[in-house]
Amino acid sequence: MSGEKRGSKTRRSLEAIIADALNQLFKNLEDAEIELEGVEIEADELELEPIMQAIVSQIPKPVEVAKPAVKPLPERLLEAEFTPPVTEYPGSIVEVKIGATKSEGGTRSKTVVLGGETVPAFYTFEGLNPNPPVVSLDVFDTRIPLARAVRMEVKDVLDDPAEWAKKAVHKFGAEVVNLHLVSIDPLLKDTPPSEAAKTVENVLQAVDVPICVGGCGDPLKDLKVFEKVCEVAEGERILINSVTLDMDFKKVAEAVKRHGHAVIAFTSMSMDDARELNRKLYEVLPKEDIVIDTTTAALGYGLDYAFTIMERTRLAALMGDTELQHPISSGTTNAWAAREAWMKLDESKWGPRELRGPIWEVVTALTLLLAGVDYFMMMHPLAVKTVKQVIDRFTMGGVFDSEKYLNWVSSTF
């Protein structure tokens, strides 16, 4: 806000001139109710010529400069009147730390902290939240159908999760690696827990950022694998993705606790489900070990539901709902479920196909960023880069740097 007294001399004289001119103008307005209040004009905001032109062109008679100004303006009045709408929030979000350095018993050289919010996302006029949202990249332990735009970026590492993880970190800027152990699915390769755990170890050796380990969605198999993974990764404080209401969440929670990790509590888009699962997990785990995920739907395919549930969850938590005071994770990769993200469509109307997926991912992420998401699981390097830059800019308030500016419109990818 620009309230300092700059060039006050110039300003006073300008003000007098303008006040006079305005005074004349008011006279010309029929039954005008004149309520003049303190108007401050920044001298450096004004260019004399256009003002005078503008005013003169509207005024029939020459302005009488000597006329006394309209009633003196109470300069401080407005200053007192504008108060940003600051709400007091009784609640705050717990901080969940992922990864552990050598001194903490792990081998990571970097760790991240999720959550810790005391105000809604980017309500910077109410306060600053301590930890910027984190962007992670998906890595799969087996070949799965990937959109062409994504596959092209990772085709050289598709068969090696460790190499894929390295690329995600060093080339694409992943702050955390999401390793998805899809191959453990009994309907796919049914990889045994020991072999899956080996993959986890390989990835832990390949990168020095924290990792998050996901299952296949089969409640029984996931439990067995998570137990093994928790054991081999002891000390590393990995994030287990995820526990759900339909699995033996207590056993998963116990494994997570025993080996000092953290977990994502994944539910449908329902605050009640999220509360219920959290309540059950609290019997085993401290709050600081739990991240929640209330499901992400793609832009055009239910994003409005996902957005609103996350926004409501965060607001409720800040307003004091103790069962929802957790960082929120989003499977932003779900954006690719929208057919428009990858299908062949008329490019003059839908934009180039290679960019559509990243756009879908970014729009989905940006929307959820504003709802309060702390942890983004993403896929396309360009989308990751863009979202990371948005987060940097939004949280650091740094100076605009045109060098770093990604111009999607004029660039050719």
Next chain:
Amino acid sequence: MRVSRKAKQMSPIEVYKLLPKTNCGKCGFPTCMAFAFKLVQGAVEVDKCPYLSDEAKSLLTGMTAPPVALVVIGRGDKAVRVGGEKVSFRHEDKFYNQPVIALELNDLMDMEEVKNCLKKAEEAAFERMEQTLKVNALALRNLSGRAEPFVRLVELVKDTPYPLIVSTENPSTAMKALNILKDERPLLHGAVLRNLMPMASLARRFKCPISVKAADWRTLLAAVNRLRGIGLHDIVIHPPGETLKEVIESLTIIRRLAVDKKFDRLGYPTITFPEDLKSNVPEPLRTAAVMTRYSSIIVVKPETLRFLRPVMMLRQSIMMDPRAPISVKPGLYYVGKPTPESPVLMTTNYALTYYILTEDLKNMGIDCYLIVVDTGGLSVACSIAGDKLKPESVKRVMEETGIAEKVKHRTLIIPGRAARLSGDIEDATGWRVLVGPLRSREIAEFIEKQFRRE
């Protein structure tokens, strides 16, 4: 009529005291008391009572007015409504008027370029879930700094189907433009502190809404005061901020103050130019951010038209009433030109489900009958989980629509996700049930392999 913006929320009894107390029923309610209750809830328009005194009308209109004022831009068929919002979060009620996407044209463009842009704007429009998603207005900018090219631009686009935003900081140029548009109610954009009164007098003369811009809050409030002081209430705020972050913050402050603090001097719709901001966010995507955070009018450049469809889909999402899933009418739908041999498919009445399914069926060239069952607007997966897809409802729709007389066979294809109801549906309807694929894109192959074979 002057609306008393000072009016506070009143109790039904207080409202009742202002009513004629004749119980004439002209408002559509049996008693004045009933009308008073509805007024307090904001469920009925003040104008429904024809016998109100001017004072009562002013007070009541003030009370029922949404905290973000409703402003109409354009006239007649071209009119668009902006603002009129009651809440900051859609789950608290819903959003009422969709953000207007305005295409920016400037007076340095030649005629061909303008026409080309208009054509592209038209091409960007598309149908989705029975709504037309499109560009809603044109924002004309006076980049030349001269009047003649601007006037030419106004002349060129004045008969297009779009309401106009006339953007110039020069009052005499603005006057020339408004003279052409007469009573078309364009939004006059370009008022800043230094030209405020000349611009305001133009807005008064041409009875058009005016937007005001300032670099800081105090100047902005002073300017809004001025406009209101001379009786202008159709105001649009151009929020302070040079970066995307700052503008998002400003938009949030404006909405929160208007809604939570009933701070009526900022209770106006907003206009943003996301692509003019300093930001590292790619231009097309900035629109998404200001849209999520309340911007009522968003001006976009022609270069981004080809990226606009996802943004318009986001707008459609945000504007959906969160209390009522968007649904289609249950019943029998024809896809293509079905014959008595054509398959009969069943699905739920969630609009998105219906829309995607019928699109896919059409694209695959399938002729069939589609039975849409009332699940309260829930998708197949949700209605199964929530026990909202009832075999009896399937039976009822099939009987009511007389599908049995339209086809020779008795086979019903149900969605893959409804597999566990196959037995129950078979029992209820007496038809043989085939469990279809999980994905609608696989239906063609399914029909070929499973349905035709029999």
